Amino acid sequence: MDGQWDVVVVGLGYVGLPLAVAAAAAGMRVAGLDQDAARVAQLRAGTSYIDDVRDEEIVLAVARGFVATVDPAVLTRADAVVICVPTPLRNAEPDLSAVLESVRMAAIRLRPGALVVLESTTYPGTTTDVVLPILAGTGRQVGADFLLAYSPERIDPGNPGLQLSNTPKIVGGVTARCAAAASELYGRMVQKVVVVSNPAVAELAKLLENTYRQVNIALVNDLAVYCARRGIDVWEVVEAAGTKPFGFHSFRPGPGVGGHCIPVDPMYLTFSGYGAGHRFRLVEQAQEINERMPHFVVDRIVGLLHGRRPVRDARILLLGATYKPDLADDRGAAIVPIAEGLIELGAAPEFHDPYVRQITVRDRVLRRVPRLDESVRAADIVVLLQPHSAYDLVAISDAAALLFDTSGRVVGDGAIRL
Structure with a gap:
């Protein structure tokens, strides 16, 4: 890996911030990208706005090199990009606008060979039918020019006994190489990675759980x-x-x-x-x-x-x-x-x-x-x-x-x- 950042986490909310902190604690070079300038300022000042992330953890992450920013230029030198943006409902239907915006932002900045992982909750087929065409739109081939996987978040707010590190992480890659890269990424942060055959299985597993x-x-x-x-x-x-x-x-x-x-x-x-x-x-x-x-x-x-x-x-x-x-x-x-x-x-x-x-x-x-x-x-x-x-x-x-x-x-x- 030759990027400046081992991983860039897009979206520093209830899912993205704990992930960024865990990655920093695992010794990874981490940048966090969020469009909310107030959030970024809080993190730079060592203050958390998430219940499950203490101020001391933010201070320690920053000391280890974690950088929060609103500048998407950090994506150009990322070995891995993990998208953790909200996917709410709008008129009782999934609203993927934040996901689409994040993927498009990454697509024009992605370095060769970089891994993209979607963590946002969504319906089966989103990774392959929605995200993949955007990333491959410039003629790049998945599995060769870039890697793509889905890994659903499993955060249980307010549960101190179950953290990111001791909760098994499901990974579904578009290709075997994609799955292996995502498994290696999360293997540095969690005790157990569960690799499934494709992204749709991982997407549907998340929906089944809830x-x-x-x-x-x-x-x-x-x-x-x-x-x-x-x-x-x-x-x-x-x-x-x-x-x-x-x-x-x-x-x-x-x-x-x-x-x-x-x-x-x-x-x-x-x-x-x-x-x-x-x-x-x-x-x-x-x-x-x-x-x-x-x-x-x-x-x-x-x-x-x-x-x-x-x-x-x-x-x-x-x-x-x-x-x-x-x-x-x-x-x-x-x-x-x-x-x-x-x-x-x-x-x-x-x-x-x-x-x-x-x-x-x-x-x-x-x-x-x-x-x-x-x-x-x-x-x-x-x-x-x-x-x-x-x-x-x-x-x-x-x-x-x-x-x-x-x-x-x-x-x-x-x-x-x-």
Whole structure:
């Protein structure tokens, strides 16, 4: 390898930044390319904006030679280019605009023999049918003039036990040489690389992983709705079923499915199915069930307030504005559709979260309570959406006039659970 950079990571978000830091820690020469100048400035100052990457790790990476930049010229001397840009949904269809922009940017700057790896979640065929033609557009041949592979990200935010290094990395190359180069690249950072026969297998494996979670979450969410109508504790049911040592994996219900993967990735699968004349009905139904959960929570709140105070006059305190406990990430968090449903009923919900300072619902900024203890005592109903470790659940349960726990973490008679 004779480039200035062993690897250039394009997109320094929740996927790209941990990858860049891990590569630097493995002794690789790393540059990070991002169009957000503010992000780049933060990294150069040794400050992280990602929960799972500490400031000290950024400082150490910079000391090891990691460079963050907005200048695409770094691509001209990269042995490998790894694309980690967002692939959101737009009108329920995959939006690959950021991927296309990144690939085109790399195509005109790629040095001979360089490896390109796409990590962004997408549908099967993207690497070979979308990315490959752009890179080969100048007459270059894959496997000879450049190398191309797909390797899905497997980041589990907030899980200190599973990092990039000890999570197996799937790699699918367009050719055997492409797969070998990608395997060698990731082999310097992770303990185990799993090579599959082609990029489509790797692309679909990623979708299967998160669709599996979506479907099973939908099953237990649907069960929670049924249990509420029958007066059965769904949490006790899940705990009891979980004692079976084979054939069962416990999933927990919740107020909604947030984050950047589960609400999005299965839609890539259904989109791909339509193109192949196949309909993933189970996936579609799971999506519908999970999307209904915030409405179910609103209905439960209204029901619990019945006979106490009209919902429009009630002081409703929502605790937890992130999609996962102990993270500062509020993407897709259930608090937004829940607050929206309450506002439509004339309520003025308030919220608290140790990590989130502001929540906006339809151009309306929710009031963030300054003092948690006083607000819990003053509320007609406290709704626990995320059981952050910063919350003393026993104290909250004791102080609240009515506690509705959607997380199932409060034990005893002090709360009504989802």
